[in-house]
Amino acid sequence: MIDFNVPPYVGNELTYIRQAIENRKICGDGEFTKRCSAWLTKRFGCDHALLTTSGTTALEMAARLCDLQPGDEVIMPSFTFSSTANAFVQVGARIVFVDIRPDTMNIDEKKIEHAITDRTRAIVVVHYAGVACAMDEIMEIARRHGLKVVEDAAHAPLATYKGRALGSIGDFGCLSFHETKNYSMGEGGALLINRGTHETEAQETASFEKAEIMREKGTDRSKFMRGQVDKYTWVDYGSSYLPSDMLAAYLWAQLEKADEINKDRIATWNAYYEGLKPLADAGRIELQTVPEGCVHNAHMFWIKCADLQERTELLSYLRDRQIYAVFHYIPLHSAPAGLRFGRFDGEDEYTTRESERLARLPLYYHLTAEDRAQVIQAIKDFYEARAC
Ligand SMILES: *Cc1c(COP(=O)(O)O)cnc(C)c1O
Numbered sequence: 001m002i003d004f005n006v007p008p009y010v011g012n013e014l015t016y017i018r019q020a021i022e023n024r025k026i027c028g029d030g031e032f033t034k035r036c037s038a039w040l041t042k043r044f045g046c047d048h049a050l051l052t053t054s055g056t057t058a059l060e061m062a063a064r065l066c067d068l069q070p071g072d073e074v075i076m077p078s079f080t081f082s083s084t085a086n087a088f089v090q091v092g093a094r095i096v097f098v099d100i101r102p103d104t105m106n107i108d109e110k111k112i113e114h115a116i117t118d119r120t121r122a123i124v125v126v127h128y129a130g131v132a133c134a135m136d137e138i139m140e141i142a143r144r145h146g147l148k149v150v151e152d153a154a155h156a157p158l159a160t161y162k163g164r165a166l167g168s169i170g171d172f173g174c175l176s177f178h179e180t181k182n183y184s185m186g187e188g189g190a191l192l193i194n195r196g197t198h199e200t201e202a203q204e205t206a207s208f209e210k211a212e213i214m215r216e217k218g219t220d221r222s223k224f225m226r227g228q229v230d231k232y233t234w235v236d237y238g239s240s241y242l243p244s245d246m247l248a249a250y251l252w253a254q255l256e257k258a259d260e261i262n263k264d265r266i267a268t269w270n271a272y273y274e275g276l277k278p279l280a281d282a283g284r285i286e287l288q289t290v291p292e293g294c295v296h297n298a299h300m301f302w303i304k305c306a307d308l309q310e311r312t313e314l315l316s317y318l319r320d321r322q323i324y325a326v327f328h329y330i331p332l333h334s335a336p337a338g339l340r341f342g343r344f345d346g347e348d349e350y351t352t353r354e355s356e357r358l359a360r361l362p363l364y365y366h367l368t369a370e371d372r373a374q375v376i377q378a379i380k381d382f383y384e385a386r387a388c
Contacts, residue, residue, distance in 0.1 A: 002375060004324040007179035007186075008365040010257040016249035028242030029225070032249040039255045040190055043158075044165040046173065048193040048208045050215055050241075051248060055154045055176025055189035057241045059087035061214055062172035062191060064237070065207050066122045066148045068093050075115050075147075076124035077107040078333040078344060078351045084126060084152050085332050085341065095342030096120070097333040100128075102350045103289045105302075105358070109134040112141055115345035122148040125170070130182075130299035131290055132161035135169045142170075142197050149196055150174065154189075157182055158262050159297040171196030171207070177251055182265065182299055182365075183258060185251035188243045191215075215241040261365050265298035268367050272301045275376035284383045286357075301361045302328075303379075308356040310386075315359060317382045323375055325361050 020032055033051050040049035052058040068074070070092035076084055078097035085095050096115050101108045105128040112123060123142055125133040133151075142149045149170030156166035157175060167173025173192035177185040191211060198204040212222040218238025223229045254261065273287060280287045286304035290296050305311040311327065318325045331351045332338040344351075361375055 001322040002324060002362050002367075002371050003364070004326050004360070004362050005180050006364045006366070008182070008184050008254055008261055010253055010261070010365075012253040012256065013250045016253050017246050020245045020249040023245070025245045028244060029222075030245030030248070032245050032252045033243070035252050036248050036255060037190070039252075040175075040192065043258070044168045044173070044192055046165070046168040046192040046194050047204060048211075050191045050193075050211055051243050051251075052189045052191055052215065052241045053243050054187050055152075055174055055178060055181075056083040056087065057239075058174035058176070058189040058191040059083055059150070059152060060090060061211055061241060062150045062174055063087040063091050063093070064214060065172060065211060066091075066150065068121055071119060072121045073117060073119040074122045074124060075112060075120060075345075077126055078331040078338065078348075079105055079128070079329050079355050080126045080152065080332065081154070081329060082332065082335075082337070084124060085338070088122075088124070089337075089341045093121070094119070095332075095338070097331075097338070097342055097344045097351075099344075099346060099349055100351050100354065102354050104128060104131050104133075104291065105354065106131065106133045107138075108350075109137040109141070111346055112138065116141075116145055116147075120145065120147060122150060124150045124152060126152040126154075127156040127159065127166045129288065129302060130155045130157075130159040130166070130297040131288070132156075132159065132166055132294040134291075135161050135164075139169065139197070147197070148172075153192075154178075154181060155297075155299040157297060158258060159299070160295045162293045167192045168194050169196065170194065171198060182261060182297060183251065183254040185243065185247040185254075188247055188251060210236065214238045262297055264365050265363065268363055268372055269296075269298035269301050271369070271372045272361060272363075272376065275372070276303065276379060279380065279383055285379075298363065301363050302358050303361065304354070304357040305359060306357070311357055311359050314379070314382055318375075318378055321374075321378050323362065323378055325359050325375075328358055328360055329355060331355055
């Protein structure tokens, strides 16, 4: 059997969790949390990184930091996970969905401006499969219209755009360390705070301080722990967005081996690409494209079938051979909550059609070469047996 995903495990996780317990620090912001945030800051080249309880809560914090009023509009793709939209719905925003590009499945930067109204306050981008959105164009639009930019970089750790880490370009970057992501702590995430469209460094620092308070139940406990204030108190809206140091210990083991995990995933991605290229050259399937200037992180390997019916047949053919390939997001704009909380701007040229054709192949740390070969062979057999 070849699973779609197996959570990454590199070997030191238990040792570090035991250390966290022996440190008598099983709540948040202990030694391992500090190590992880320092690593993220350095590796992403961002100014601030805060571990959170999930990618979802990182997005919720980012949405609050955008300071929206009820009825304000936020632009995002419809081809994404519910959390991307929920975070903004929670603060009263209307979601305006924009079509995607078929080559990357990312928001089409050329269609963003059409969706901007006098209520628009933010653009949320999703770097699908760890392949970057056109960030230069998007940041330029945001600056021209005075909009915030949030990067949903849940898929994207270690992927770059023109040399810059994804998640470090917009005002806020949101990472996920769910077990299905490249690096994991079971459930967890991080909020990155960047200069982005913040006009001054002081404004950026203010966002960071607000985020710290929000994460600490609305108190200035973080400042107190650093000795910057002599008592801590309730100063603003907040919640508990702080993960346990035991979970950070699991993540630390992964981050220490981040390059090894990345290399292993890239090897699988490349093997799939080479193995399936003949089918793509023959026009039977389409493969992922990675635009110039983007370095991906092998978060995902997707192919596109001719249509929904062919994809359904392929997935079931693979399942019969105990290979668990899967489809992905049902576009949010056509989902019950999407209809209630949002609208689609312009024409849905690609979102629905392309999402119906997309299939994701098994990809995880330590997927063996034999398993890869088996997946490739099964897909070839499927198309061989099927008339053009
Ligand atoms: C996984 C994911 C999230 C949510 O992250 P969690 O850690 O599961 O809450 C948000 N957006 C995208 C694009 C994701 O893939």
